[in-house]
Amino acid sequence: MESRPDIDSPADSSVLLPSGQLVCRPHQLVVCSLCRTDHILPDQTPSRRNGMNNLPIRCLGYMPTTRLILPGTFVPPNQEDTPDTLFKALHVSMTPPICRVVRKGYNAQHLIYTGGSCPGLGSLNPKAGCAYVFAPVLQRIVRPYAYVSFRLENKGPTDEWHSQTKERADLRAVIGALRFRSWKGMEECSSLVIATDSGYVVEGITSRVIDWLNNGWSTQVNTPVKNQDLWKYLLKELENAWLASGMRVQFWQITREQNWVAKRVAKEAVNERGEIDFIHDIGPLAEL
Secondary structure (H helix, E strand, O other), rough: OOOOOOOOOOOOOEEEOOOOEEEEEOOOOOOOOOOOOEOOOOOOOOOOOOOOOOOOOOOOOOOOOOOOOOOOOOOOOOOOOOHHEEEEEEEOOOOOOOOEEEEEEEEEEEEEEEEEEOOOOOOOOOOOEEEOOOOOOOOOOHHHHHHHEEOOEEEEOOOOOOOOOOHHHHHHHHHHHHHHOOOOOOOOOOEEEEEEEOOOHHHHHHHHHHHHHOOEEOOOOEEEEOOOHHHHHHHHHHHHHHHHHOEEEEEOOOOOOOOOOHHHHHHOOOOOOOOOOOOOOOOOOOOO
């Protein structure tokens, strides 16, 4: 029998909002990774769905009474643990056959590597690439079916033009990974680990976003948070993942060496034909 890793912890102090919803006291969140609390009631638990196409894709501002699903930080059991020591390849019987990266002893926890690249940063016309890797790479041979890579679009999800940067590429890669498929199909996945070497992404989505939300998307020095469109989109995708399947997402900051595949194919994607408009894509397995 598979042993489930320690993902959740008992609830801490809570407060009741005027709407009747329980939230954590420090941040007023229904599900909070910082307080390690979950105040979703049984009748609020999402039912099983076949896909996410029926969920509206929109970017929302912060609303204190809105259910906000924040991810946690993945903490390996031992400091020296790496993705290779904790996760393994799992072959899934499908047509065509596919392979995933899952936790050893707990197949319901999947791992996806994400990465961005912007080698021309600082030039007059920088170009950025994004990638996510969802299958293991054996003997350092990167096969086409193991990853998805693409050029960063010129426009964001709010139809505004943005400069190409590595930070936007890193964020866009995570969004692409979350929209790769519906996570409650033929593969059971109740926990997803996003492995990235981007401290900007990990620290932002697991910690700093709380302050940004409380400050109306302003920093501590009262300047607008950069890349708000992608941060808001990412928050919505985390909510969609929970509503569609109850899947929890954790972020793991790994080294560049451990993330070499995603970094390499993201850099190669810089030379691909670029898209102007943001692609609200869902992967080919979304209907399973």
